[in-house]
Amino acid sequence: MPPLRVSHLTKRYRTRDGGSLEAVSDVSFDVSAGECFGLLGPNGAGKSTTIQCITGFYPPTSGEVFLGGIGVQREPKRARRILGVCAQDETLDSDFRALDQLVRYATFFHVPVAEGQRRARALLERFGLAEKSAEQVEALSGGMKRRLQVARALISEPTVLVLDEPTTGLDPEVRRVLWQILMEERGKGAAILLCTHYMDEAERLCDRVGIIAKGRILDVDSPRSLIARHMGSTEVEEEVRPGAIWRRPPNLEDVYLKLTGTRLHAAAEAP
Amino acid sequence: MKILDSLWGVRCVWLRYFDVFRKSIRYYLVTSFTEPVLYLLSFGLGVGALVGTMNVNGVPVSYRSFVFAGIIGQTVLFQGFYEASFGGFVRMYYQKIFSAMAVTPITLSEVLWGELLWDASKAAVAAEVVTLIGVAMGDFAPLALLSVPPVAFLSSLLFAAFGLAVAARAQSIEEISYPQYLVIFPMFLFCGVFYPIESLPGWLQWAAWALPLTSVVSILRTLTLDFPFQYWAVPILAAWLLLLVAYSRRAMSGRLVK
Numbered sequence: 404m405p406p407l408r409v410s411h412l413t414k415r416y417r418t419r420d421g422g423s424l425e426a427v428s429d430v431s432f433d434v435s436a437g438e439c440f441g442l443l444g445p446n447g448a449g450k451s452t453t454i455q456c457i458t459g460f461y462p463p464t465s466g467e468v469f470l471g472g473i474g475v476q477r478e479p480k481r482a483r484r485i486l487g488v489c490a491q492d493e494t495l496d497s498d499f500r501a502l503d504q505l506v507r508y509a510t511f512f513h514v515p516v517a518e519g520q521r522r523a524r525a526l527l528e529r530f531g532l533a534e535k536s537a538e539q540v541e542a543l544s545g546g547m548k549r550r551l552q553v554a555r556a557l558i559s560e561p562t563v564l565v566l567d568e569p570t571t572g573l574d575p576e577v578r579r580v581l582w583q584i585l586m587e588e589r590g591k592g593a594a595i596l597l598c599t600h601y602m603d604e605a606e607r608l609c610d611r612v613g614i615i616a617k618g619r620i621l622d623v624d625s626p627r628s629l630i631a632r633h634m635g636s637t638e639v640e641e642e643v644r645p646g647a648i649w650r651r652p653p654n655l656e657d658v659y660l661k662l663t664g665t666r667l668h669a670a671a672e673a674p
Numbered sequence: 675m676k677i678l679d680s681l682w683g684v685r686c687v688w689l690r691y692f693d694v695f696r697k698s699i700r701y702y703l704v705t706s707f708t709e710p711v712l713y714l715l716s717f718g719l720g721v722g723a724l725v726g727t728m729n730v731n732g733v734p735v736s737y738r739s740f741v742f743a744g745i746i747g748q749t750v751l752f753q754g755f756y757e758a759s760f761g762g763f764v765r766m767y768y769q770k771i772f773s774a775m776a777v778t779p780i781t782l783s784e785v786l787w788g789e790l791l792w793d794a795s796k797a798a799v800a801a802e803v804v805t806l807i808g809v810a811m812g813d814f815a816p817l818a819l820l821s822v823p824p825v826a827f828l829s830s831l832l833f834a835a836f837g838l839a840v841a842a843r844a845q846s847i848e849e850i851s852y853p854q855y856l857v858i859f860p861m862f863l864f865c866g867v868f869y870p871i872e873s874l875p876g877w878l879q880w881a882a883w884a885l886p887l888t889s890v891v892s893i894l895r896t897l898t899l900d901f902p903f904q905y906w907a908v909p910i911l912a913a914w915l916l917l918l919v920a921y922s923r924r925a926m927s928g929r930l931v932k
Contacts, residue, residue, distance in 0.1 A: 416932050452932075458777040461932055480679060480779045494774035498694040507693060511686055511778035559778075 404472040406485070406563045406594035407434040407457070412466035414452050414618075426452040428618040429466070434594040436562070439585065441609035441626075442598045443659065449618035450598040451491055454567050457596070458488055470563055484512060487561030489553050491568045491598075495540045501551055502527060502536035505558050512559035519558065526554040531580060546577045553581060557588065564588060564595045570604060582608060602655040612655065616663045626655055633658045683780040687788020688795070690775075695796070706800045710749040714807060717741045717868060730870045731902055739813040743898045744867035746801045746808075746822065747829070747891040753797030754830040755858055758837030759850045762789060762926075766841060772930060782930065786923050790834050797830035798823055805898070814898040821897040828915060829890040835918035842925035861887040886914040 414427040427449040434440040442450050455461035457468050459475040459482065468475045473482040496504050502523050509519030527533045530550045535543060543551065553569050566585070570578045585608060589595055599605055605612050606626045613623040622629060634653035641649050695702050722738030730740065765771050772789075776782040805822045808814040840853045864878065865871065865887035871879050882888045889907035896903045 455932075460773065460777055460782070460930075479781055480683070483777065483779050486777070488777045490770075490773070490777075492770055492773075494770040496690075496771050496774065497769055499697075503693075503697075507690055508778070510689070511775060511780050513779070 404469060405433040405435045406471055407440075407596060408467075408469040409433075409453070409457060410467045410469070412453065412456055412468065413464045414449075414456055414461060415464045426618050427456065427463075430615070430618070430620050431466075432613055432620065432623060434563070434596055436592045436594055437589055438610045439589050439595040439597055439608050441605040441612040442596065442615055443600065443602070443605055443612055443655065444615040445600060448615045450615060451567055452618075453615075454488075454490075454565055454596070454598060457565055458486065459483060484559070485562045487556035487559055487564045489556040489564075489566045489569050491571075493548055493552065495548055495552055495555070497540040500537050500539055501532060501543070504540065504551070505555055508555050509558045514559060522558055522560070526557055529584065530554045546573050549573055550577065550581065553584070562593055564593050566595065567598045568600070569597070570599070570601065578604070602659070606655055614659055614662055621662045622658075629658045630655065633661050680781070680784055683784030684787045684791065686780055687775060687785050688792050691788070691792035691796075702796075706753060706796065707803055709752065710745055710800060710804045711807070713745050713748060714742060714804065717745070731872070733899070733901055735899055735901075736813070738811075739808070739899055740870075740895070741868060742804070742808040742811075742813045743895045744891055746804050746826065746894050746898070747865070747887055748862060748867045749801045749804050750797050750826050750830040750890065751833050751858065751861060751887055753800045754793055754833030755837040755840075755854075757793040757796055758790065758834040758922075759840045759844075759854075760837075760847065761793070762838045762841035763844055763847050763850060765789070766926065766930070767847075772926070776930075782927055783923070786838070786926055790831060790838060790919065790922070793834035793837070794827050794831035797834065798827040801826035801830070808898065818898045822894065825890070825893050825897060829886075829911070832886055832890075832911070832915045832918055835915070835922040837922075839918060839922035839925050842922065842929045861885050866891045883910065886911060889914075 409430060409432050412427055412430045413425065416424045416426055418424050430449070430453055432440065442453065444450050452461065456463045457475065459479040462476060470482040471485045475482040496507070499507060505523035505526060506516060506519040509522060510516065514522070524536070527536050530553070532547060532550060532554065535547060540548060540551070549569065549572070553566065556564060556566070570581055573581065582604070585595060597605070597608060609626060611623060612626050612629060613620045615621065624632065630653050634657050637653070638650045639653045639657055641651065643649050718738040718741050722736065722741060725737035727734055727736050728740065772782065772785050775785045802819070802823055805814060805818050809816050809819055840850055844850050864874065864882050865885055866882065871882045871888060874882065889911040892904045892907040893911065895901040
């Protein structure tokens, strides 16, 4: 079995008016070792709910999630030993300094303190945060906090890495640093699930992409194959502002548009 | 084996809180101990000098000793409730650390046990400091140092559970003020911390006994001042403890997990 398997996952919420909302409908995919799988869709598409079910935080209505072949609902503690998560929200522990935070988090994965300190120092160095190791979280900039949160996801040396919009709000330089680190982790054999609504990020990083909308995966393939199958090679004309038409090769966003009829960024920015 | 694994998870969470406590010890010492010590000094020494000795349920006792025992109860009430309600809300809503810890090999259930046990530990230590002052001033027998902590811990757990339940139900941090003013302060004032509840009208005595702090204070006075044991305090306390611990964990899980 691959490091991450999502099998026929369905999640229904009870709404305040007593009804129910199906946030994720019969979603299935695998992520192999050394693969980066992208889950693309606007806010409300079901990406974060899928992630919450993968981590075992939300119980699925039906279906199963396996981490390293272990059912995450049946044995969450064992299954999550191989899991590193970077949530969409900032969930850093602001009661700790940067280094201490990573060390404390490592203990949750049975990593001894001395080993946690070694790993934490190495990660802070790798993420360009070594000089900030003694800083409180609140003293860090937004980009630094995001880097620290991704670093924290790596402290247990996970074989499955789940990242929910890890680069949202980052400047281009920091984004590239993070991309480089993610590719290094993939190179080491990690199975990476990357949720994003940045098409360029998905095209660059992901071996395969699943496009999700209204809780359903509409198609799964490599970015290149998705573009070829849905858009062909014909250049696309886009009116970028009134009277200014650009011609460019088709991309994933065009695929998304064709599949869903929704403009991704516009949808993502909707309240 | 499974239970050991769960205990390991709870221990990890408890140690996380202890680590924060250790790193900010000066802040915690000031915020945890100043209030009970001020109450001890003002009511114990100030009002105590005016009232002198009184007779409560046939037992002659100095007001200072009487109020010292009550302040142990007040300490577990305030420390347990505030740490779990305001602190719990901050950790759940702003810091989101419950969610962050619960996607590691630690389950949400263990996170919430860790939270409650830490809140109770911290409050029980503060109560033990008050007891120590009482022993040092000759108000309590030294044995109280051993007999008070278990009761203080369970009582703190009860009030921490109430605080966590409040945090789970509050939509904003300001909403925590409602139970603070409508439940915590009335308990503080009417459950026998400062005067015997027997001096209240009958209906108000019944109301006071329905609230858990009266039972806590009654048991504490039995342990520290040899007051007659009011046996019904135990089932009242146990019922509140079981109810609130179960409810708070359910409410917080329901708030976080959809």
